[in-house]
Amino acid sequence: MLETIEAIRFVTPLREGGSLPGVMEGDDFGTWVVKFRGAGQGLKVLVAEVIVGELARALGLKVPQLKVIEVPEQIARYEADEEVQDLLTASVGLNLAVDFLPGAFGYDGEHPPSADEAATIMWLDAFTANVDRTPANPNLLRWHGDTWCIDHGAALYFHHSWPSRGSHPERFAAQPFDSSTHIMRGVVTDLPSAHDRLSTLVTTGLLTEVVAQVPDAWLEPTADLPDAESVRAAYIANLVARLANPEAWSPR
Structure with missing residues (x-):
């Protein structure tokens, strides 16, 4: 944690x-x-x-x-x-x-990251359904010559339906992602190889480690997910299902 x-x-x-x-x-x-x-x-x-x-x-x-x-x-x-x-x-x-990154300034495209880094950002946003990385709202900072990713609260939208409809990984797995307005659209050059490279890194073990870092107090139970353990399992199940169905969402 x-x-x-x-x-x-x-x-x-x-x-x-x-x-x-x-x-x-x-x-x-x-x-x-x-x-x-x-x-x-x-x-x-x-x-x-x-x-x-x-x-x-x-x-x-x-x-x-x-x-x-x-x-x-x-x-x-x-x-x-x-x-x-x-x-x-x-x-x-x-x-x-x-x-807090003192002296950081908002990303304006003047000094873009490498094509590989840009592809990693776009791929991650597509995988997690993060629609909040556009020219109007990049949610990127420039600090000490590097590009830093911030503000991921808009991702993983599927969990907002849990109180009423429960967890349905197959729905999240099939949800497309529109990359046409992504801030890195003009920087990336080889998206297929990015998927091949990154999808092998996102294992069930990694997802388990990442989800384990969330405090129990933030994992709101529902009738279908009665405790923190079941909520964690639902996050992992949704992400594993999406990873297995890249045809639906992987940017091209």
């Missing part, structure tokens, strides 16, 4: 997008961008961030370090901004900390 730290100070909100993440200091002397459990998107966004972010790291992409950060009640109590105070109050407990 991801390392757990404790928040000691709320620094500033990041008012970009709808989730209102914030910069916080941790008791590990680090500065972190925190994505809160009490935000409107809910816990499943944090789960997707961990699973897809750690898959990206395993495939050789650069991803800021992830930790679990515990937000104590007293931080919320003394926050002056009412909107932030409400969010912190709703987020007491375990939240997601993403390493």
